[in-house]
Amino acid sequence: MPLQTDFDATAAAVRACRICRDAPAYGAPLPQEPRPIIQGLATARLCVASQAPGNKADKSGIPFMDPSGIRLRDWLGLDMAAFYDASRLAIIPMGACFPGYDAKGGDKPPRRECAERWREELFAGLPKLDLILVIGQYAQGWHLGRAEGGLTGTVRRWRAILETPRRPRVLPLPHPSWRNSGWLKANPWFEAELLPVLKLEVARTMAPR
Numbered sequence: 001m002p003l004q005t006d007f008d009a010t011a012a013a014v015r016a017c018r019i020c021r022d023a024p025a026y027g028a029p030l031p032q033e034p035r036p037i038i039q040g041l042a043t044a045r046l047c048v049a050s051q052a053p054g055n056k057a058d059k060s061g062i063p064f065m066d067p068s069g070i071r072l073r074d075w076l077g078l079d080m081a082a083f084y085d086a087s088r089l090a091i092i093p094m095g096a097c098f099p100g101y102d103a104k105g106g107d108k109p110p111r112r113e114c115a116e117r118w119r120e121e122l123f124a125g126l127p128k129l130d131l132i133l134v135i136g137q138y139a140q141g142w143h144l145g146r147a148e149g150g151l152t153g154t155v156r157r158w159r160a161i162l163e164t165p166r167r168p169r170v171l172p173l174p175h176p177s178w179r180n181s182g183w184l185k186a187n188p189w190f191e192a193e194l195l196p197v198l199k200l201e202v203a204r205t206m207a208p209r
Contacts, residue, residue, distance in 0.1 A: 007125030040090030
């Protein structure tokens with residue numbers, strides 16, 4: 001039988017988790033106090049499967065409370081109230097804590113300990129999910145496996161991925177970070193072809209039942 005869990009109980013355990021600081025399995029401990037950030041309730045039908053909270057989200061305790069969130073909400077066609085309605089939309093990052101900055105000033109990759117410990121259990125507590133928006137290479141690798149062509153190749157195959165018969169369905173997206181503005185400019189098909197379908201699918205999934 002599929003694993004079934006109580007999402008609220010798992011989410012509370014995730015928020016209390018300190019694995020990346022106190023028992024790191026990969027590299028040095030998280031240098032700052034962990035602040036795990038996730039969103040959801042067992043009734044959610046849409047999930048944003050993201051990378052990891054940024055510094056601004058870490059300070060506020062609210063996922064995507066930064067310029068990336070503004071762009072993402074525009075992509076989805078959602079206002080703040082709908083985006084932060086945990087009863088309809090879950091936000092499950094690959095790493096629940098801000099991972100810190102790398103030498104170039106970008107965010108480090110999500111801590112691997114987090115997904116390995118919690119991801120399966122979190123998704124088992126979301127039985128009503130209909131659509132998972134898989135954002136960035138780390139989430140795409142987890143949910144779809146590593147694919148030829150990397151992130152761009154995966155997102156280019158969005159129609160075939162979305163139409164694959166499974167529940168929940170999956171739709172890959174690039175990260176909405178301002179650092180990806182060059183990618184968006186180099187791939188105009190994303191805004192012209194994918195975004196209209198994305199908005200339609202999100203509206204359908206978020207509609208009251």
